[in-house]
Amino acid sequence: MAHDHHKPAGHGHGHGHGHQTDIDWAEMGPVLESQAELLAPAYREAMAWLAEETPEPGLIVDAGSGPGVVACLFAEEFPGARVTAVDGSGPLLERARARAARLGVDGRFSTVTGELPEALDELEFPADLLWASRSLHHLGDQRAALAAFVERLAPGGTLALLEGGLPARYLPRDIGIGRPGLQSRLNAAEEEWFSRMRAELPGAVAEPEDWPALLTSAGLKPTRTRTFLLDLPAPADEAARDYAAAYFTRLRDGLGDVLDADDRATVDRLLDRADPESLYQRADLFVLDAYTVYTAVRPR
Incomplete structure (x- = not known):
């Protein structure tokens, strides 16, 4: 699942x-x-x-770290902390260790390979800050997984949960090809896909996405909620274009069977580098995304 929002046929910051x-x-x-x-x-x-x-956390744990970009950012932003990246993918954790070495933070950086939440049992010490970025919604029983997260949290420690936010936007409503409102229809298809994905997870339990209530039920004291904005205005640079192209490619590959012929044709044009209407050439391409983080503290 993609690190972005509900992206089919991909994955992102929650792995393993x-x-x-x-x-x-x-x-x-x-x-x-x-x-x-x-x-x-x-x-x-x-x-x-x-x-x-x-x-001043002593240990920061990134639960579902992927290739370690965010875990290494934690090491940079908290120079007194040790950071442990936890993920189910050995190759991604190899990249995380290599990144930590390049950045000179490898002396405070470690990894644990294993599936969440069981892999957290491998931690040598409880976490002062446990970061879970869109990894929880890949676990069938989210309430039970949160309880497992809390067990690995030190008294007074903070759990930071990145879930929800808003669907990313890359293009205006009317882009001059196909029917206006393409992104809204893609977002709706994504939501349907996400519901199916959740229902098919091993041990899936339907749960209202009231994150503060779930954090409370896990024995934590919810403290704050804030949404962070990524705003990369048009015209987008090459990195933003590649990011948007990856998004539309995942949707085309994962949702192609539920899109009508007109929308499929439009997405194909957006991904055709030779087409003047493509994402790689459009002057109106932007990236606007919102990420919501919920924090809660384990009572001392």
């Missing part, structure tokens, strides 16, 4: 989920890294906000 064993993570690694790098401004803003509540 057994139902996606057909994905070649070694091949996906560079793409996931470049996407997370594009989002670094929003992540850094979120970390500065988290530092207000947890100014």
